[in-house]
Amino acid sequence: RPRTERLSDEEKTIVDAVYDRDLAPQCAAYNEVLLACGHVSLKDEQRHAMGIADEVYSNMLKRGVVPDSATYNYLLNCCHFLLPPQDKKRRRQLAMKYFDDALERQMDNDLVWKALGMMDSKLHHFYSTNRPSSSSSPTAATEEEEEGGESTALS
Numbered sequence: 001r002p003r004t005e006r007l008s009d010e011e012k013t014i015v016d017a018v019y020d021r022d023l024a025p026q027c028a029a030y031n032e033v034l035l036a037c038g039h040v041s042l043k044d045e046q047r048h049a050m051g052i053a054d055e056v057y058s059n060m061l062k063r064g065v066v067p068d069s070a071t072y073n074y075l076l077n078c079c080h081f082l083l084p085p086q087d088k089k090r091r092r093q094l095a096m097k098y099f100d101d102a103l104e105r106q107m108d109n110d111l112v113w114k115a116l117g118m119m120d121s122k123l124h125h126f127y128s129t130n131r132p133s134s135s136s137s138p139t140a141a142t143e144e145e146e147e148g149g150e151s152t153a154l155s
Helices: 009-019 025-039 043-062 069-082 090-102 110-119 121-129 138-146
Strands: none
Touching: 009 110, 009 121, 009 138, 025 043, 043 069, 069 090, 069 110, 090 121, 110 121
C-alpha cells in the first residue's frame, strides 16, 4: 500500500478503496486513482504521486485487472506532468514500460499515442517509425543520448 500522508482525505479514500481486500475494484477504480495522481500540482509532492501511480499500476496487474487505454493515457500523463523534464532517463523508462504494455495489449489508441507524443516527441517518433526489437530499442538510444552521444533512433 502506498504512503498516503500527503494526499487529501478524498484521495486517501480512493486509494483505500482500491486496496480494500474485500472489494474487487475494476479498471475504472484504478483509473480514478491514476487520474488523481496526475493532478497533483505541488512540486514537492509530484515525485511521490508518480510513485503512487506506478505502484497502483503494478498492483492492478498483480490482481489481474486488465488495463484499458485510459489507464495508459493517465500513466503517460503522470510521466509528463509529475516528473521533471531534466529527469529524461526516468521519464523515458517509465513511458516505455507503459507504452510497451499498451502495445502488447493492443490499447494504443489515438489518445495514448497523443499522450506519448506530449510526454516525449522523440520517443513518439521512434515508436511510430519502428517497432522495437532486441537489436533496435529506444533504451539503447536513450542511454547513448544521455551520455552526450548522438543517437539516430531518437534524434
